[in-house]
Amino acid sequence: MAFKIRAATKEDCKEIFRMITELAVFEKMPDQVKISHEELESSGFCENPLFGCLVAEVPEEHKSKEGFTVVGYGLYFYTYSTWRGRALHLEDLYVMPEFRGRGIGISILSKVAEVAKKMQCARLQLSVLNWNTPSRDFYAAKGAQDLTAAEGWHLIRFDGQSLDNLANDAPKD
Amino acid sequence: MAFKIRAATKEDCKEIFRMITELAVFEKMPDQVKISHEELESSGFCENPLFGCLVAEVPEEHKSKEGFTVVGYGLYFYTYSTWRGRALHLEDLYVMPEFRGRGIGKSILSKVAEVAKKMQCARLQLSVLNWNTPSRDFYAAKGAQDLTAAEGWHLIRFDGQSLDNLANDAPKD
Numbered sequence: 001m002a003f004k005i006r007a008a009t010k011e012d013c014k015e016i017f018r019m020i021t022e023l024a025v026f027e028k029m030p031d032q033v034k035i036s037h038e039e040l041e042s043s044g045f046c047e048n049p050l051f052g053c054l055v056a057e058v059p060e061e062h063k064s065k066e067g068f069t070v071v072g073y074g075l076y077f078y079t080y081s082t083w084r085g086r087a088l089h090l091e092d093l094y095v096m097p098e099f100r101g102r103g104i105g106i107s108i109l110s111k112v113a114e115v116a117k118k119m120q121c122a123r124l125q126l127s128v129l130n131w132n133t134p135s136r137d138f139y140a141a142k143g144a145q146d147l148t149a150a151e152g153w154h155l156i157r158f159d160g161q162s163l164d165n166l167a168n169d170a171p172k173d
Numbered sequence: 174m175a176f177k178i179r180a181a182t183k184e185d186c187k188e189i190f191r192m193i194t195e196l197a198v199f200e201k202m203p204d205q206v207k208i209s210h211e212e213l214e215s216s217g218f219c220e221n222p223l224f225g226c227l228v229a230e231v232p233e234e235h236k237s238k239e240g241f242t243v244v245g246y247g248l249y250f251y252t253y254s255t256w257r258g259r260a261l262h263l264e265d266l267y268v269m270p271e272f273r274g275r276g277i278g279k280s281i282l283s284k285v286a287e288v289a290k291k292m293q294c295a296r297l298q299l300s301v302l303n304w305n306t307p308s309r310d311f312y313a314a315k316g317a318q319d320l321t322a323a324e325g326w327h328l329i330r331f332d333g334q335s336l337d338n339l340a341n342d343a344p345k346d
Contacts, residue, residue, distance in 0.1 A: 005344060020255045032256045034295075039258055048221065051253040080224040080250050082193045082265050083205045084332075085212055092255050106342070113331065113339035122207075123332040124339070130325035143335030148327035152303035155320040155328060158286065159257075159296040162316030166286035166297070169279070171178060 001062050003104055005111045008053035008073065010045040013037045015070040016053060023094045027129060051077045054111050056095065056104045064098055071099040074108040076115070084122035088115065093126070105138070127155065174235050176277055178284045181226035181246065183218040186210045188243040189226060196267045200302060224250045227284050229268065229277045237271055244272040247281040249288070257295035261288065266299070278311070300328065 008016060017037035024033050043050040056072035063069045072095035079087045090112055095105045116124045128135050130148075140146070147153045158166055181189060190210035197206050216223045229245035236242045245268035252260045263285055268278045289297045301308050303321075313319070320326045331339055 024256065029256075034256060035258050040255075043253065043258065050251065050259055075253070075255055077251075077253050078223065079252065079262065080216065080248070080264060082213075082248055083197065083202075083207060085208045085216065086223055089252065091253060107344050110339050110343035113336055114343040116336065117340040123330055124336055125328065125330045127326045128329055130327050136327070136329075139329050139331075142331070142339055144329045144331045145335075146327050147330050148321055153300045153328045154303055154309070154322065155298065155326045156301055156309075156312050156317045157296055157298045157320050158312075158315070158317045162318075163286055163289065163297055166283050166315055167290040168283075170283035170287040171280050 001102055002059060003071070003099075003102070003107070004057050005054055005104075005107050006057060008044070008055045010041050012053075012055050012070055012073075013040045013044070015068060016040060016055065016073050016075070018068075019070075019073055019094050019096065020092065022096065023092055026094075051075055051091070052115065054108055054115075056099075056108055058099070064096060068096070071096045072104050072108055074112045076112055078119070078121070079125070081123060086119065086121050087123040087125060088112070088119065088121045090124060090126040106142075109142070174231060174275055176229050176231050176244070176272075176275070176280070178227055178229050178277075178280050181217070181228045183214050185226075185228050185243055185246075186213045186217070188241060189213060189228065189246050189248070191241075192243075192246055192267050192269065193265065195269065196265060199267075200305075224248055224264070225288065227281055227288075229272075229281055231272070237269060241269070244269045245277050245281055247285045249285055251292070251294070252298070254296060259292065259294050260296040260298060261285070261292065261294045263297060263299040279315075282315070 014037050021033050024030050053075045055070050075092045076090045079089045081087050187210050194206050197203050226248045228243050248265045249263045252262045254260050
């Protein structure tokens with residue numbers, strides 16, 4: 001089945017948002033999506049976008065059961081390593097279950113890597129859940145290192161009340 | 174001892190670079206720093222900076238043994254959560270050993286949290302090494318969640334040859 005990986009447009013945001021919610025369900029955190037597709041549009045398609053996004057598209061004759069032709073996406077942003085300089089973080093990589101096993105996921109990942117190289121990024125990083133064995137195997141097979149397993153890195157988060165409390169403790173200028 | 178947390182200037186980059194290398198030594202990865210202080214200047218002090226940075230400064234009469242008055246830093250950048258929108262990642266938080274135990278680290282962290290709130294970030298995230306118990310306890314005491322321990326998130330990286338190979342596999346347009 002032919003498919004195409006291309007840069008997302010503002011008009012793709014409804015579809016990307018649909019798939020963001022599908023991915024949250026897969027990650028067993030369905031009630032965690034608090035943004036809207038309009039916020040996606042304003043954050044990603046403005047003068048200084050907060051992220052970049054690629055989508056996978058199939059021809060009309062191969063559309064999904066519900067009629068969708070945008071069947072996967074990779075959403076990323078640039079980060080900074082004080083050791084290596086500019087880097088890229090792949091925040092989401094998703095292919096609708098109906099379209100898996102055809103190389104779409106690996107094509108999105110490779111295209112994102114190509115973007116990283118074009119932008120002279122020293123690294124491409126992402127996070128994966130430890131129980132998600134197919135994804136962990138997928139990345140390992142492509143030569144990635146698991147820095148949590150190998151070096152002991154842990155991801156730490158402040159949000160909601162803990163973030164407010166921390167900010168309120170800041171010294172006054 | 175009085176200290177001040179302020180936004181870094183271009184002129185601070187030599188000092189920030191010095192402390193980046195000190196932090197890499199502490200993290201047992203001293204040979205990993207591949208950038209220069211000039212790259213820090215061009216990346217952080219341009220039209221679309223790749224990061225923001227706060228520094229901790231002490232008065233001249235309290236300078237370090239080697240004569241430094243810039244004694245700590247917090248370097249951060251903005252990220253994007255497809256669930257929550259704009260977020261902030263604290264890439265490095267460091268205080269010179271001679272100046273620890275006086276609240277400088279907490280003040281830098283709180284000031285970064287204040288920046289996060291001002292910029293309407295839903296989250297402040299960072300990574301910490303699992304053997305770095307003082308830092309893990311410090312963040313936990315401030316209400317942070319360890320997402321690796323609690324939810325199983327692992328940090329994955331492609332760089333060097335694995336990144337090149339991935340990019341070379343990208344479908345041609």
